[in-house]
Amino acid sequence: MAAAPLYCVCRQPYDVSRFMIECDICKDWFHGSCVQVEEHHAVDIDVYHCPNCDVKHGPSLMKKRNNWHRHDYTEPDDGSQPVQAGTSVFIKKLQNRTFPSADELLIRMRGEQVTPRYLERHGFNYPLVITEMEGLGLKLPPPTFSVKDVEQYVGGDKVIDVIDVARQADSKMKLSEFIKYFTKPHRPKVLNLISLEFSDTKMSELVEVPDVAKKMSWVENYWPDESFFPKPFVQKYCLMGVKDSYTDFHIDFGGTSVWYHVLWGEKIFYLIKPSPTNLALYEAWSSSPNQSEVFFGDKVEKCYKCVVPQGTTLLIPTGWIHAVLTSQDCMAFGGNFLHNLNIGMQLRCYEMERRLKTPDLFKFPYFEAICWYVAKNLLEMLKELREDNCPPSTYIVDGVKALIGALRTWLKREVTEPTSEVPDNIRPNHLIKELTKEIRYLEDESVSGSKPVKSQGYGLSSGMNGCLTTRSLERLCQARRARRAARRLREQQGQAPKLPSNLDILERHTRDVLKRLEVGPLEEDPTFCAKVHGKFNKVSTASAAAASAPEMMEDNHLRLMMVNGRIISKAGALAWFVHYRLRVDDLLMCITGGLERVKTELREDVSGHSSVSDEESDSDSPTEVNDLSDLILERPTSPSTEEAIQGMLSMAGLLCSSKAEEERSQGNSSSEAWDNQGLPSPETDYQYCDPSMSPPLHPSKRHAPNPPPISNQATKGKRPKKGMATAKQRLGKILKLNRHSRVFV
Template structure:
């Protein structure tokens, strides 16, 4: 086996990760660190002599400077070639230019105002300036933190990317070498450090990113711990620039939003709106061979100048085109984050990077992989919104549509470019199909609501958070019920009633204020759907129920609760419970026992006992026949009638829900049956109103194992053909 060829004075094999330089005399190769030649110095050497050849041939020969306005300063200055970005002449001309003030577009805010709730409501479309850290959740080293301190925490041997500003070229050097350069009395070059990510160093403990960047970040919220791909670290950057450092116009990788905080010194930002016209001009300018010779700020209608001084934090939204000038020695901290507010723009910026063939070094790490993870999580969010009978925010619907298009295109591209970033545990085609179905459902819902003049109830993150625990609990209990049903014959297996009761108890314990409390749009939606209830009568009913707790149940969940006293008012959909009533509301004679069963059954399902079912049922029927315009009014007069002789707060008592399985309605026994021996009664006559109510509930309700208890959304879109007491919803 051949021995690997050795190089340099250290006699080590070739290492692609280390900078090397060739001696023009002996033609041998040397590591720059071994012969004390930095990578950014190599371009200044015309003829290089290694340490061995230096003894006989003298020192290396350096290039001669012939201009101050070109990246290649050896070009003769004949006055015909334009100034290029980053050169000393360019910086002087830039400082002499006039620009519209950044105050025209900057949103001046206090740290406590920059919240996720605010951005979700008002959008994140313009830069935000915060002049004090208080309230941002940002934690940084003190203002006297120095470049030497950075070396102490990060380590001098860490290799960092450094920009030679005059040439706008990137090179690598050790942090210790940059610190030595920074403190040198004379700086032969302008070097700028803008990409020192320190999340994996001790300095990370000194910095806590702003709350808004943590709470909205895709990586922080959606990146799984068991991912095959390494987690992207783009949240903590330290920027160290000397005076006259300049970064030309760019969009942050992947269309990420960015936060900057100037610890000391000063930076000047030149900001351009990401309009369609400006983005098209930017892509054209970026792909031009004369890019460095054209100042992009002159190609657009407006370029704003924003001075960021010590102690100021600047947040730049997705897609904003910006350049940065360091007007004096400066240290700043910053970070990038993807989020849900501007998904379409983020994807547009990523596709632009692909068309421009941006090197992977300057792209967001595993951008496509994080998009797949986000798509999976957003699918759950859309499902929860549908279950809550609410429309997600418009920005999220638009973002998911853009994401679906991008995911489809990436799958098609896999045929010709097999560089997949699809996570192993994600079924891409199935995920796209399910997302498309959810979007189609939302579009149908939007059309239906607009045609009927119904405003959608708001779907905010806080509402989702309040309901998520209840949803998970209900699903877990429901899954446990099915598991026991299929795999166990134990008589203690929980029934549907147990699931409903336990869920209701947990919600009531946690419930301080319902997510839709005081939501006029929800009341308008329900009351406006059924023609038999007018807005005025509904308002009267609400005012009259000053001692009640009113619950609205949908899919077996409490979606609205108004705590107005000690009583409970339930709004229950009869159609979706599977209740079989033979046109009780028709002119034919109704069955009191059937109606009584319905009332007792519904109260029993809620875990409540109706104290005087027959008498109060008659009163309720009398009020129905008295010509009242709505069942709400009838109920109001019924519950608050002095004829009852007692306070309405004593009308119900809580009772435990039976574990007995529901019986088929055809097996309903005669009224007042003799004692029978079964699981529910254990050979004794059941107490009136307790086991009897539960048995009657089982007789009346034939609950399907695969259908939810209540489905208010179905009744909103398709009023049931069968009703009780002339009204599709019973109010208890």
């Protein structure tokens, strides 16, 4: 493989990021920084001689100036060529012209009055001028802050883009070189710096953007920290221009709104409304070959002149067409931001940039990506407002409609132009579908005969509803921060060892209870009773403090319970035990007082129902159940821990009815004591669960009066042979025979 060719006096390979110039004698290429030639100076050189050729052939030859009104000043001045924008002749003519004063459209306000609530209520359609900064939230260096201070905070080696005003062309140079040029008393050229974004420098600590721009900004509110795309930095710019600097008519990238503050000096803005007619004229003017020869202010009905002196802040809304003249040396700070108030206009400006084939350098970074993020958040906002029965603002509805159309267009464009900016965590088609549903819901509500919402100001339903969008945005931001914190917490917990399961504790507890049921009359064991009392007292204490300290319920060891034949989750079990506060003394009384009576009744029922059919008994040998203790001690055949736990919970679930319920049950059938969900009547003293905790069962899944035989792993769904009834089947037999008893096993 051949080695890369070397150039310049430094003998380094070609670097696309560095400016180079060719020697017209030896035809070698040299880095401008190595031969002390700036890029903006190179255009003035007619014949360049490198340092080696300079010795033999003399210094480089410079171009001869033939005119002062054309970008190419070497053209002969025959008086037939029109004046081009930015030239010295153009600047003089512009300063001598008269324009309508912008006072007839500017809104002058104090800083404390400029809030998102005000703009949502009255709209952000005209420029705002703020002379009293208090309450605006804008933080800036003192007026004594100089261009040398900028170099100190930003760094002199930072490469910047500067504009050669006379040619209206960009060139690159180091910040230190521009500071040297700025501080010279004699300037051969007019250079303007308007693209120094300093969010990633030390100077960022000296500047805080206005609160209204920060609170409304899409990037600040909607751009996620985990985004694959780099976050756009367009919030903090430092603009340094010498006298007679001029920027021709333009719309800020992506239709962004912009704030300017003149720290010292003065700027003059020429403002044009973004009406449909003016926007169409602007697009035609921008794409014309003689754009620089036509002053766009002459093509529209009105072009307003707005002078911004030192210490004044100007806020320009979305889509406003404007040009800027620096009437004296000036330093200003500014920033751009997208927002919800003019979504349709922002999208229109972006599509115009695409049609004009604007270079990516002069476009809003990842504009389509931020729109997808905004669409996702606006969907959440619309759902939240619908749940709160609050109508969204008109500008939100109109903005979402425009956004849906743009998102669909971008998806179709992906077929031919696969430059997707769709974030990975967003399903584009699903998102568009959900947004469309919300808009249709709003339209159906307005057509269905409901009273139209009384609009006020900028399309808001009322003065109170004027703050709905702001509050919804704040709630969404808070919810987003909470989700991020929860995700970080889960990640931290995932790194820590998991806590052991409490199923073993529950199983040990159940075995102790069953052991005492086996011995007949209950003999209280002080140690065991102390443990059980401690368990249930903890439940009672947790139920009393549940409202103020729900985290205390995590200490409860009873994690599972039976509801409709299922084991519900830990949270459901805790809620059940906390709500009903079972007391161990009542449980022990039920066991002691009813055990002997249950045994007697069971034996009588077994002897009286010896001819029960197979479908009703689930076993061909009901006489095998000789005693309640035999039933309880024989555990179901189960290959899994879950079924074993289910069996133990079923055997440990005892219920004692009150006397009132006993009297009512004498006149009613036992099936009426249970509701259609298989739960005890809410009138009983103690219940296992709140009926609201379990949803109603489908009629096809409710318990039938005569359920079919219960199958398990041992029988594999087949009827067991005579004498081989499983424990579950014998338990089902006892449940049916004991419907009228006072103890439910």
